[in-house]
Amino acid sequence: MTTIATAHRPRRARRTTWWKTATGLVLTALMLFPVYWMLNVSFTRDQDMRKSPPGLFPVHGTLAGYRAVLDEQLPYLATSLVIGLGTVVLTVALAAPAGYALAKLRPRGGGVLGFLFLVAQMIPGIIMAMGFYAIYLQLGLLQSVPGLIVADSTLAVPFAVLIFTAFMSGIPGELLQAATMDGAGPLTTFRSIVLPMSRNAVVTVSLFAFLWSWSDFVFASTLAGGGAHEPITLGIYHYIGNNNQEWNAIMATAVVASLPATVILVLAQRYVAAGVTAGAVKD
Amino acid sequence: MNHTTQVPDRLPVREETGAATAAPSPPRARAPRRPTSQQWAAWAFLAPVTLYLALFYAYPLYRNLDLSLRNYTVRSFVQGDAPFTGLANYRTVFDDPTFAPALLHTAVFTAVCLVFQYAIGLALAVFFNQHFRLSATLRALFLVPWLLPLIVSASTWSWMLNSDSGIVNAALHAVGVDPVNWLTSPSWSLTSVIIANIWIGVPFNLVVLYSGLQSIPGALYEAAALDGAGAWRRFWSITFPLLRPVSAITLLLGLVYTLKVFDIIWIMTKGGPADSSTTFATWSYQLGFGNLLPAFGPGAAVGNLLVVAALVFGLVYLRVQRKQYES
Numbered sequence: 001m002t003t004i005a006t007a008h009r010p011r012r013a014r015r016t017t018w019w020k021t022a023t024g025l026v027l028t029a030l031m032l033f034p035v036y037w038m039l040n041v042s043f044t045r046d047q048d049m050r051k052s053p054p055g056l057f058p059v060h061g062t063l064a065g066y067r068a069v070l071d072e073q074l075p076y077l078a079t080s081l082v083i084g085l086g087t088v089v090l091t092v093a094l095a096a097p098a099g100y101a102l103a104k105l106r107p108r109g110g111g112v113l114g115f116l117f118l119v120a121q122m123i124p125g126i127i128m129a130m131g132f133y134a135i136y137l138q139l140g141l142l143q144s145v146p147g148l149i150v151a152d153s154t155l156a157v158p159f160a161v162l163i164f165t166a167f168m169s170g171i172p173g174e175l176l177q178a179a180t181m182d183g184a185g186p187l188t189t190f191r192s193i194v195l196p197m198s199r200n201a202v203v204t205v206s207l208f209a210f211l212w213s214w215s216d217f218v219f220a221s222t223l224a225g226g227g228a229h230e231p232i233t234l235g236i237y238h239y240i241g242n243n244n245q246e247w248n249a250i251m252a253t254a255v256v257a258s259l260p261a262t263v264i265l266v267l268a269q270r271y272v273a274a275g276v277t278a279g280a281v282k283d
Numbered sequence: 284m285n286h287t288t289q290v291p292d293r294l295p296v297r298e299e300t301g302a303a304t305a306a307p308s309p310p311r312a313r314a315p316r317r318p319t320s321q322q323w324a325a326w327a328f329l330a331p332v333t334l335y336l337a338l339f340y341a342y343p344l345y346r347n348l349d350l351s352l353r354n355y356t357v358r359s360f361v362q363g364d365a366p367f368t369g370l371a372n373y374r375t376v377f378d379d380p381t382f383a384p385a386l387l388h389t390a391v392f393t394a395v396c397l398v399f400q401y402a403i404g405l406a407l408a409v410f411f412n413q414h415f416r417l418s419a420t421l422r423a424l425f426l427v428p429w430l431l432p433l434i435v436s437a438s439t440w441s442w443m444l445n446s447d448s449g450i451v452n453a454a455l456h457a458v459g460v461d462p463v464n465w466l467t468s469p470s471w472s473l474t475s476v477i478i479a480n481i482w483i484g485v486p487f488n489l490v491v492l493y494s495g496l497q498s499i500p501g502a503l504y505e506a507a508a509l510d511g512a513g514a515w516r517r518f519w520s521i522t523f524p525l526l527r528p529v530s531a532i533t534l535l536l537g538l539v540y541t542l543k544v545f546d547i548i549w550i551m552t553k554g555g556p557a558d559s560s561t562t563f564a565t566w567s568y569q570l571g572f573g574n575l576l577p578a579f580g581p582g583a584a585v586g587n588l589l590v591v592a593a594l595v596f597g598l599v600y601l602r603v604q605r606k607q608y609e610s
Contacts, residue, residue, distance in 0.1 A: 020415035027407070028421045034482065035427055037450060038439045053453035098332040107325030113333065115601075120340050122597035124543030126564050127586040130571050130579070131343025134350060154339050161332065186324035215432035217546045222572055233434045237550065240438055247442055254435040261430035269423050 038258075042066070042251035049247055065252030073253050076235030079145070080214050083231055084260075086149035087213035088206045091156045095205060099164020100194050104176060105186065114165065117158040128154060129222040136223060143227025151219040156209035167201035168194060204271045207264050214260050232257050344590070350583035357577065365580075372580040376588075379581070381558055381566060388473055389562040392480070392548075393541045399481045401534055404488025409522060411489070412496045422493070429486035437550035440479040441466065444551075466552055469559035476548045476560050483547065488533055495529030496522070528607045535600035542593050563589045 041049075042065045043058035102110050132151050133142070141147035171194060179189045195202075217233040224230050230238075236257060239250045326333075351372050359365035376382060411422045428436060443449050444465035452462040465475040499522065507517045545564040548554060554561035554569055561569070563585055571582030 017415045020410075020413055021417050024410070024415065024418060024421045027410075028424050031425055031482075031485070032427060034436070034439050034443060035431070037443055038435070041442060050448045052448065053456065054448060054450050094332045094335055097328040101325040101328035105321055105325035105328065107329060108322060110325070110329075113329065113336075116336060118601060119594065119597060120336070122539050122593050123340070123344065124545070124564060124586070124589050124593055126543065126545050126568055127347055127583075127590050128340075128343050130350065130567070130583055130586055131345075131347040132339075133571075134346045134579075135343060150339060157332070157335065186321070186328070190328070211430065215434070217432075217434050217550070222568075233432060236434050236438060240441070240550070250438060251442070254438055258431050258435050261427070261432070265423065265426060265430055 038251050038254055041247055042255050044248050046246065046248065062248065065248035068246065068249035069252050069256050073232065073235050073256070076230055076232040077256065079229045080231040083145060083148055083152060084210045084214045087152045087156065088209045090149060090153045091160050091209040092202060092205060095157055095160035095164050096195060096198065096202065097190065098161045099168050100190050102165045103168035117161050120158040125155070125218040129218050132219070133222050143224055145229050148219060148224050151223055152213035152216050155212040155216065159208065160205040163205055164198065164201050167198055171197055203268065207268055207271055211261060211264060347583045347586060350579050351587050353580060355579040372584040375581050376584045381561060384558055385561045385563055385566045388560060389542070392473065392477055392562055393538060395477050396480050396484060396541050397534060397537050400484035400488045400537060403485050405492050407485070407489045408492040408496055409518065411493060425489055426486045428483050433546035434550055436483055437479065437547050441551050444475050467556060469557050472552045472556060472560040476551050479551060480544055480547050484537065484541070488537065491533045492526065492529060495526050499525050531603050532600070535596060535603060539593050539597050539600060542589065
């Protein structure tokens with residue numbers, strides 16, 4: 001009896017794992033179905049778009065949608081790229097020194113500041129947008145790229161400060177003290193020790209700052225709408241509003257707009273998971 | 284979770300400086316006695332971000348408050364000489380026939396999204412915690428909906444829920460259910476945006492709850508299994524109670540972020556048809572930017588009500604988090 005039981009156990013264990021993997025695959029497929037559907041529709045011909053029932057596979061696939069993206073959406077994509085990179089630079093430049101100060105220099109009132117950053121994350125974007133609109137109208141910054149970079153950075157800066165503070169707290173104090181002994185001022189210490197050691201935090205912050213700015217719709221539609229430089233989110237939004245028929249072009253644009261997220265997930269998955277658990281701030 | 288370590292990191296600092304004056308304390312507390320030069324350096328590093336906080340958080344919020352307390356028209360908005368009217372905008376908002384439905388929709392949207400996101404997220408977290416082959420890869424793939432730009436998710440769902448050509452109605456037809464006007468019928472529009480938002484929110488719940496599960500010692504499960512407790516029993520008497528702190532954090536944070544959901548609803552239904560999916564967030568935008576004749580004052584007033592709600596729950600969240608650290 002016992003020998004039979006032990007002989008059977010490994011096989012049974014393997015079989016239950018197999019079932020779990022199968023279940024996991026089905027669940028993942030269900031979850032990602034909308035993403036597949038976006039791809040499918042992006043390759044569907046115009047004449048098949050209203051077919052009933054809709055084709056599950058792009059049998060007569062077409063690249064017309066992607067041709068439309070190349071023809072019409074490139075300026076939007078370029079604007080989003082510039083705004084995304086600008087947001088990354090601004091966010092890191094503001095948040096990294098702040099994280100260093102909060103983590104290592106123990107400023108008086110630092111606790112209050114850290115608390116303010118936690119609270120700042122909770123302010124609904126739509127309220128910020130209205131305030132920015134009123135200010136930018138007076139300053140003539142509406143529909144300008146720098147204006148949108150600053151507004152988009154508010155999505156990332158509080159999160160970035162929290163990440164940098166948490167990360168830099170882990171840098172051994174002895175190391176910084178040794179630098180001080182050698183006569184390095186706080187600025188030198190920051191530049192030549194703290195910043196190089198915080199590479200992972202810089203990567204995490206940059207990824208999220210770029211992704212949020214790339215995905216931003218609220219600020220784009222309130223502050224950049226109708227301007228010469230509109231980001232890709234508005235490009236898609238106009239598409240939906242204007243030509244309700246060419247859904248392959250809309251979905252092709254959506255696919256292209258999803259590329260940064262995909263690239264980030266493939267290349268930098270561990271940073272993403274770190275960022276989410278660090279109190280993910282996206283809606 | 285870095286988010287929780289962030290607060291604790293500063294707590295000992297205060298104790299240390301107190302202790303440093305009383306007695307020669309552990310070696311780590313020796314160096315930082317908050318020398319003046321270090322204070323200057325610290326605030327030099329903090330100056331840009333403090334200025335930033337004042338200019339780009341405090342000031343927009345102040346402008347928003349100011350907008351809500353004055354009678355702005357398009358002309359006075361540009362010239363900046365709108366008369367002060369006190370709480371008149373708030374009264375307008377309260378008396379507006381949209382107020383009650385918007386409040387109800389905001390409550391329903393938030394509550395239903397939270398319950399489903401949490402339940403699905405928890406079920407998936409428990410499932411993925413069993414570490415089968417491919418589990419790490421599949422768990423990573425579940426992040427996709429959360430990473431996609433909201434306009435992408437919203438427009439994809441719009442087309443999937445399209446009355447005539449959407450895949451959802453086609454699937455319903457296949458099982459013999461009549462087509463539903465998901466986005467164009469007032470009785471279904473709120474459900475539609477809730478479905479889309481649950482889909483977007485599940486990954487966040489999954490990841491946070493999964494990381495919470497890692498801290499439950501496996502020995503507990505083994506002991507329970509030896510005592511003959513089944514999987515269902517083990518979930519309710521071990522997993523769920525021990526996960527309560529993480530659950531509280533997840534739900535509160537989810538609450539704060541669900542309250543302010545705007546993009547999804549606006550892109551899919553614009554709050555319509557006939558305000559049937561209007562929440563405070565979309566109503567505020569509608570008032571301020573959605574009409575030819577903008578009503579900035581009432582729009583800002585609605586927005587401020589939303590800020591108050593978000594901050595109240597946000598402070599509750601911070602309190603709970605802090606208490607958890609202390610205990």
